[in-house]
Amino acid sequence: MRTYDGQCHCGAVRYQARTDLAAMMDCNCTNCRRRGWVLQSVPAADFRLLAGEDELTTYRFNTGRIAHLFCRHCGIQPFARGRDGEGNELVMLNVNCLEGLPVIDRSTIMHWDGLHR
Template sequence: MTALQTTYHGQCHCGAVSFTASTDLSAMGDCNCSRCRRLGWVMQSVPAADFVLESGADNLTEFRFNTQTISHLFCRTCGIEAFARGSDGKGQELVMINVHCLDGAPPVDRTAITHWDGANW
């Protein structure tokens, strides 16, 4: 963990699923694939070692689509996807957190984040 990282608490809407993640929020992005476009969430990837699922593992439901490589996890109670699990091109396990589910995260300037063209992946 670098000095610029902050440990954030995050949760789904109802609070059944909660987690902590350490990140500097320097690589936020959004995606225009069919799913992400509909959700409108802002993503930040963190190494799996910097993510701790605090509660709600038994309340998560998984959804996979397209290449089936990303485990989209959402709360069975409120339906919010607070994070997803996957890996980068080098096999490093990552957790993609929904920045809008973090307590105390700064406001997101969508003009200053990375925009992924997931629709044409």
């Protein structure tokens, strides 16, 4: 486990997240596919928003259960908030927004079929 710093493009939204990046995935839903996300889920307790709460804009689609959060200045979605199947709060990190990221071997990423859920 390591603590990563993350941010939107302009830096108005900054956060820290603790993760081992062991369960990275991509999703084929219309939103994730168009954005080219690489996702990593972390428990809400392992995420800390450092700056920019008031700079975030929320977008919900499909079931509306996930709060897709965007910086209102640069439009980047650095993370999303939701709950897992047991109701636990989680944060889905946009791995591409993390600093000091190791090279990602995309062939090792799990694929989530969000399009058909």
